[in-house]
Amino acid sequence: MRHPTNTRVIFAVSPEEAREKYLSLKIETKDKTPLLECFKATEVEDFDVSAEFNFVGEISVGPPVMETIRQDPDKAYVLYYMEDITNN
Numbered sequence: 001m002r003h004p005t006n007t008r009v010i011f012a013v014s015p016e017e018a019r020e021k022y023l024s025l026k027i028e029t030k031d032k033t034p035l036l037e038c039f040k041a042t043e044v045e046d047f048d049v050s051a052e053f054n055f056v057g058e059i060s061v062g063p064p065v066m067e068t069i070r071q072d073p074d075k076a077y078v079l080y081y082m083e084d085i086t087n088n
Contacts (some may be wrong), residue, residue, distance in 0.1 A: 002031075003082070013075060039078045059080060
């Protein structure tokens with residue numbers, strides 16, 4: 001079973017750029033083949049930039065993440081790995 005890990009907000013002009021910036025962070029994972037999820041915050045159904053909490057893909061983002069997204073919501077992408085921690 002996969003679980004979300006290593007959530008980051010990346011500011012970019014495209015999902016490709018967001019993925020590239022995320023991957024450049026060289027985040028270590030326990031899973032040898034994690035899946036990278038990428039969502040443009042403002043394009044997520046029912047996303048409310050003024051809310052304290054929102055669901056983005058498989059995760060709930062809270063006040064600290066929302067503060068970051070509000071810095072530039074039109075360029076904010078939420079990325080995280082879906083890891084199977086038994087896949088070592």
